[in-house]
Amino acid sequence: MADGTPPPGPDPVGPAPAVRPFLVTAGRVAPTAAGRPVPVETQVVATTEGLAVLDGLSFEQHDIVAACRQPQSIAELAARLRLHLNVARVLAEDLRAAGYLVVHVPDSGVIHDASVLRRVIEALRAIPDSRGVIRDSD
Amino acid sequence: MTRTDPAARVAAAPVAAVRPPLPVKLVIAGGFGVGKTTAVGSISEIEPLTTEAAITEVAAGVDDLSHTPRKTTTTVAMDFGCITIDPTLKLYLFGTPGQERFGFMWDDIVEGAVGGLVIVDTRRLDDCYAAVDYFEHRQIPFAVAVNAFDGKVEHSLEEVRWALDVAERVPVVVFDARERGSVRDALLVVLEQALARTEA
Numbered sequence: 470m471a472d473g474t475p476p477p478g479p480d481p482v483g484p485a486p487a488v489r490p491f492l493v494t495a496g497r498v499a500p501t502a503a504g505r506p507v508p509v510e511t512q513v514v515a516t517t518e519g520l521a522v523l524d525g526l527s528f529e530q531h532d533i534v535a536a537c538r539q540p541q542s543i544a545e546l547a548a549r550l551r552l553h554l555n556v557a558r559v560l561a562e563d564l565r566a567a568g569y570l571v572v573h574v575p576d577s578g579v580i581h582d583a584s585v586l587r588r589v590i591e592a593l594r595a596i597p598d599s600r601g602v603i604r605d606s607d
Numbered sequence: 608m609t610r611t612d613p614a615a616r617v618a619a620a621p622v623a624a625v626r627p628p629l630p631v632k633l634v635i636a637g638g639f640g641v642g643k644t645t646a647v648g649s650i651s652e653i654e655p656l657t658t659e660a661a662i663t664e665v666a667a668g669v670d671d672l673s674h675t676p677r678k679t680t681t682t683v684a685m686d687f688g689c690i691t692i693d694p695t696l697k698l699y700l701f702g703t704p705g706q707e708r709f710g711f712m713w714d715d716i717v718e719g720a721v722g723g724l725v726i727v728d729t730r731r732l733d734d735c736y737a738a739v740d741y742f743e744h745r746q747i748p749f750a751v752a753v754n755a756f757d758g759k760v761e762h763s764l765e766e767v768r769w770a771l772d773v774a775e776r777v778p779v780v781v782f783d784a785r786e787r788g789s790v791r792d793a794l795l796v797v798l799e800q801a802l803a804r805t806e807a
Binding site: 505585598 | 621622623624625626627628629630631632649650656657658659685687689690692693696698699701715716718719721786787788789791794795798799801802805806
């Protein structure tokens with residue numbers, strides 16, 4: 470990768486959306502009036518109520534609730550639906566307020582707990598390298 | 608015989624259809640073309656996804672709808688992937704643009720991360736100073752990983768450590784962003800740092 474050569478892999482941005490990104494949020498760019506934006510890994514998942522009214526929702530709202538049958542992060546949601554990250558945040562907050570989504574803002578204290586980190590470490594160690602060989606333990 | 612408390616029923620929160628996993632986040636930083644997306648792709652269980660974020664919007668913190676929000680001037684692409692640890696735990700790997708001017712974007716991505724991996728191309732060490740400074744100032748556990756392009760590293764690890772002026776406790780390792788096992792080991796170095804921090 471010499472200077473000026475893009476890194477390998479798919480086009481990182483993809484086609485430009487036809488609609489100006491913040492039209493769908495009526496120009497709002499921050500998810501709440503006062504709060505900080507939720508972290509990008511924040512998990513969003515549809516509620517049973519949201520799935521029940523799914524057919525009555527339109528456009529992005531429908532697509533978001535439908536996608537969130539499977540829990541996923543705000544970042545995944547934005548990427549899969551080709552929404553700007555902050556558009557996804559705003560719409561998710563609207564849908565949460567309506568009771569159609571649950572937004573699980575991660576608890577920093579829990580995630581930084583040693584027992585959680587150990588579980589991640591153990592699982593990573595079990596990942597074989599590309600040749601399918603499980604790495605020896607330390 | 609059970610009775611339902613009517614007050615509790617009214618107050619009941621909407622129920623998630625499925626319980627989401629706890630998301631653990633690692634940030635992969637470094638200059639353009641240094642191998643961030645390659646590294647994510649080598650170990651992620653999904654093809655790396657890309658989302659766009661605009662740094663002015665993140666930075667402006669618009670809190671009054673009557674104000675005209677600042678126009679988006681710069682859109683950055685953020686690549687990321689994930690590894691399911693088990694149904695209750697999921698590791699996210701976020702690649703973040705490394706240049707200094709993306710500082711606002713960093714806060715938005717890095718907030719809550721358990722650690723960071725700074726990928727270095729020894730031919731362009733300058734590109735990673737901002738990332739090293741950032742993690743040091745935020746006291747986020749991190750490691751420096753020299754990407755061995757074509758199996759070659761132009762400077763010794765000691766030279767890299769000296770040039771970056773990182774603290775002695777910060778691991779500096781060589782890895783190959785294309786090799787899953789190599790990326791795994793680099794991430795493990797970061798996680799061990801994070802774990803050591805909790806036990807300090």
